[in-house]
Amino acid sequence: MWLFMLPSVAVMALVLLYPFLSALYYSFTDYRLGGGATRFIGLDNYTGLLTEERFWADLLNTLGLVGASVALQLIIGMALALALYGLTRGVRLVSILNFLPHVVTPVVGGIFLKWLFVGRWGLLDATLVSFDIFPPDWLGDPFWARFTVVMADTWKFMPFLMLVLYAGLQSFDTTLLEAAQIDGANWGQRLRYVILPMMKPIILFVVAIRTMDAFRFFDLVYVLTNGGPGTATETITLYTYQIGFRMLEIGRASALGMLTLLIVAVMVAGLIWFMQRRGREAF
Amino acid sequence: MSRSFRNQTLLLAALAAFTIVNLIPILWGLIISLKQPADAFSIPPKLIFEPTLLFHLEVWTERGFLGFLWNSLVIAAGTVFISVPIGTLAAYGLARTRSRHAGQLLFGLLAIRMLPQILLALPFFVMARFLSMVDTYTMMILAMVAVNQPFTIWLMRSFFVDVPVELDEAAMIDGCNRWQAFWHAVLPAVRPGLAVTSLFSMLLAYNEFLFALILTGKNTKTLPVAISEYGGEDISYWSISAAGAIGIMLPAVIFTLLVQRHLIRGLTFGAVKG
Numbered sequence: 001m002w003l004f005m006l007p008s009v010a011v012m013a014l015v016l017l018y019p020f021l022s023a024l025y026y027s028f029t030d031y032r033l034g035g036g037a038t039r040f041i042g043l044d045n046y047t048g049l050l051t052e053e054r055f056w057a058d059l060l061n062t063l064g065l066v067g068a069s070v071a072l073q074l075i076i077g078m079a080l081a082l083a084l085y086g087l088t089r090g091v092r093l094v095s096i097l098n099f100l101p102h103v104v105t106p107v108v109g110g111i112f113l114k115w116l117f118v119g120r121w122g123l124l125d126a127t128l129v130s131f132d133i134f135p136p137d138w139l140g141d142p143f144w145a146r147f148t149v150v151m152a153d154t155w156k157f158m159p160f161l162m163l164v165l166y167a168g169l170q171s172f173d174t175t176l177l178e179a180a181q182i183d184g185a186n187w188g189q190r191l192r193y194v195i196l197p198m199m200k201p202i203i204l205f206v207v208a209i210r211t212m213d214a215f216r217f218f219d220l221v222y223v224l225t226n227g228g229p230g231t232a233t234e235t236i237t238l239y240t241y242q243i244g245f246r247m248l249e250i251g252r253a254s255a256l257g258m259l260t261l262l263i264v265a266v267m268v269a270g271l272i273w274f275m276q277r278r279g280r281e282a283f
Numbered sequence: 284m285s286r287s288f289r290n291q292t293l294l295l296a297a298l299a300a301f302t303i304v305n306l307i308p309i310l311w312g313l314i315i316s317l318k319q320p321a322d323a324f325s326i327p328p329k330l331i332f333e334p335t336l337l338f339h340l341e342v343w344t345e346r347g348f349l350g351f352l353w354n355s356l357v358i359a360a361g362t363v364f365i366s367v368p369i370g371t372l373a374a375y376g377l378a379r380t381r382s383r384h385a386g387q388l389l390f391g392l393l394a395i396r397m398l399p400q401i402l403l404a405l406p407f408f409v410m411a412r413f414l415s416m417v418d419t420y421t422m423m424i425l426a427m428v429a430v431n432q433p434f435t436i437w438l439m440r441s442f443f444v445d446v447p448v449e450l451d452e453a454a455m456i457d458g459c460n461r462w463q464a465f466w467h468a469v470l471p472a473v474r475p476g477l478a479v480t481s482l483f484s485m486l487l488a489y490n491e492f493l494f495a496l497i498l499t500g501k502n503t504k505t506l507p508v509a510i511s512e513y514g515g516e517d518i519s520y521w522s523i524s525a526a527g528a529i530g531i532m533l534p535a536v537i538f539t540l541l542v543q544r545h546l547i548r549g550l551t552f553g554a555v556k557g
Contacts (some may be wrong), residue, residue, distance in 0.1 A: 004376030006466075008432065015429035016395065019406035026405065033412065083298055088291055096543060097302050100309060103535040105490045107507040108528045114307040115315060115521070123311050155308065160550055167547045167555050202555070207552070216400045219492040223511055240401045245497055250405055257402030264397045278544040 029252035034248060047257035054231065054239065055256070059263070062235045065146065066214035069153035070207060076154070077161030078203075082191070084162070085169045095163060100181035110223030113152045114139075117224070142232035143227050149233045152220050157213075161206050168202035169195070201275065208271045215264050236260050309532070314523035338526035348509065348527055354420075355505040358495075359488040361424035362431055363481050370435030371477065375465055378443035379451065389440070392433040393552065400493055405431060408497050418446065418500030426498060427488045434483055434552060439552025440451065442476025479545040488540050506531045 017236045027045055049055045080098065084091050116123045117138035128135040133166060136144045182193050218237045221227065227234035227242075236256065244253030317334040342348050377385050407426050408417075416422040446469055456463035469475075495505045510531055513524035539546070547555055 001376045001380040001382070005373040008436065009426065010374035011365070011369055012432055015425050016403070016432070019403055019429070020398070022406040022409070022444055023402050026409075033409070056507070080298075080301070083294060086290075087294055087298065090295060093541070094298050094302060096539060098305055098534065099546070101305065101540060103539045104309065104485070104532050105492075105510075106509050107492050107511050107533060108531050109308070111513075111524065112312045113526050115525070116308055117312055121521075123307070153415070155305070163547050164551060164555055171555075205551075205554070210362070212397050221509075222492075237399060237401050238382075240399075240405075241493075244405050245408065254402070255398050256403050259404060260399045261397065261402060264399070265394075268397060278290060 022256045023257060026251050027258050029251045030183065031251040031254075032249050038251075043249075045252045046259065048252070049259060054234075055236075056235050056257075057231060058236050058239045061146075061231075061233065062215065062217075062237075065149055065153065065233070065235065066211060066215070069150045069157070070210050070214065072150065072154045073158045073161050073210070074203070077158050077165055078157075078199075080162040081165035081169055082195075084166050095166065099159040099163060101155050102157065104156075105192065106219035107223055109156055109222045110152065113148075113155065114224055116147050133205055136272060139225055140229050142229055145229060145233050145236075149221055151216075152224055153217065156220060157210060161210070164206050165199065165202065167184075170201055172198055204271060204275050208268055209270070211267055212264055215260055236263075293375055294548055311527050312528050316529045318522060320522055336397075338522040339530065342523050342527040343530065346523065346527070348506065350531065351504055351506045351509040354499070354503050355489055355507075357420055358423050358427060358503070358505060359485045361420060362427040362488040363484050365424065366428045366431040366435050366484050367477070367481050367502055370480070374436045374439030375443050377468065378440045379448070392436055395433045396552075400430065403414075404493055404497055407494070411498055417498065418502050422454075423494065423498045423503060426489045426494045427491060429485045430491070430494070431487055433481055434487070437552040437554075438483065438549060439473070439476060441548060442473045442480075445476075446472045458459070475545075478547060481540050482538055482542050483549045485511050486535065489534065 017204070028042060029038050030041050030044075056223060084095055087094070102187055104112070114122075114144045119125060119137060121138065122138070122139065138144050138148045176194055176198070177190060180190050185193065215235075216237060218241070221233055221235060221238060222241075225233045227238045231239075237260070240253050240256045243249050243256060306426050316338055318428045319335060341350075377389060390492070403426070407422070407429075411419075411422045414422075437471060451464045454468035455461070455468050459467060489505075490507065491505070492507045492511070495508045496511075499505055499508060506527075510524060510527050513520050513527065542549060
């Protein structure tokens with residue numbers, strides 16, 4: 001049996017393990033492309049980042065963007081999943097059409113959204129202005145830029161939650177729901193006491209997946225705001241990109257990447273712990 | 284009867300309205316790509332105009348997007364040809380092993396998903412510079428294999444698990460060894476899974492931006508990098524980049540139609556079977 005795994009393990013050792021270990025090593029050095037000799041500097045990169053204001057601001061940004069957009073996606077996705085569940089005809093067409101934003105190449109999605117939000121000529125501004133409403137600066141004002149990024153992320157990933165939650169709804173035993181209906185539970189009560197408790201494992205599952213993904217969140221922000229104005233929408237990943245590929249400070253960027261990994265691992269471990277405490281039916 | 288009919292109609296109407304709003308960004312892009320620049324920048328936005336395919340033609344022929352498409356396809360195909368065969372073998376091994384470590388291995392593969400891509404991108408960039416392999420297909424394909432491999436194994440494993448072990452056992456009673464049982468009995472049974480996994484790996488590679496941004500150059504530039512350079516701000520390029528954006532989107536739409544029955548399984552690493 002292990003022979004079947006050998007080729008894959010060999011390839012992963014080359015393209016995953018080796019790069020990961022190199023990054024770990026770089027993170028303890030002052031390695032800089034095109035710079036002088038590389039020195040081993042221990043934990044200096046890490047302590048440097050942890051005492052830096054920009055790191056904490058970016059971490060806060062990332063958590064805020066992730067939190068807001070995951071919450072929004074969950075609410076809209078759940079509402080849509082329930083609507084699809086109640087629909088008797090046309091489910092496939094409606095779900096496929098609403099799924100499109102998720103398969104569109106992320107960069108392309110970002111550009112589509114930019115044509116909505118960009119000042120003056122964008123669809124939003126052009127429409128608002130023709131109703132004599134003065135639009136906010138969607139991409140240039142710190143508050144509205146964050147709002148726009150949250151909307152963009154929601155547009156892109158809500159379809160994913162919609163489909164997975166709908167699949168979850170479909171896999172349930174409907175006798176419980178019917179029993180509740182016979183007992184006279186109204187729609188709100190059925191949602192609160194039957195559907196949501198049954199959905200808990202799958203909700204936590206999608207939240208865990210989205211949390212992991214959100215820390216890799218790069219394409220959309222890169223195209224929409226590139227972290228601006230200033231660093232108002234700069235996420236940890238964008239900052240790592242700046243350090244690593246603009247300033248070419250590979251050592252420091254690797255340390256930031258390692259910190260990101262640590263944060264994600266802690267958050268996901270927390271979620272898993274939460275799930276196991278809430279009953280073992282999860283996963 | 285009539286009440287439930289009315290409820291259904293209301294529900295469908297609400298969903299239709301939401302769907303239209305949800306698709307506005309894409310529809311707006313489509314409209315820009317078909318408009319003459321004079322019509323594109325009018326306030327209020329013009330909805331009635333004379334469509335033109337001029338920009339679609341221009342972006343693919345004169346702006347070199349056919350070349351970028353070729354690069355994207357070479358990289359996506361190369362990734363699938365390496366990642367799917369070895370991933371399928373490993374998935375079969377993991378699906379059939381009785382070892383206690385199989386669960387840990389699977390969890391480890393899932394943990395790789397936690398790896399921030401940028402952390403992997405840094406050593407790949409260094410390697411590419413060191414080996415003078417920036418702007419080569421090979422480097423980009425290797426990076427895509429790294430990103431795809433855990434996903435491929437998980438997804439394929441979920442298809443192998445669906446095949447009853449009795450199939451392997453029957454083949455082995457008939458005189459096949461492990462390898463022959465896999466090749467002649469089990470693999471044909473997961474052919475649809477193989478197709479779905481290949482399509483998903485292909486889409487992942489086709490859509491990839493971060494790695495393409497740092498590892499490709501003027502000889503291997505992929506479509507997402509090319510379109511990102513047009514941005515969305517400079518209005519003189521709007522029509523042309525909208526045409527490009529719509530064109531890049533089409534394979535993704537076709538992909539969705541092809542795998543629609545397996546979308547959920549693919550999106551969740553095979554954890555949820557839709």
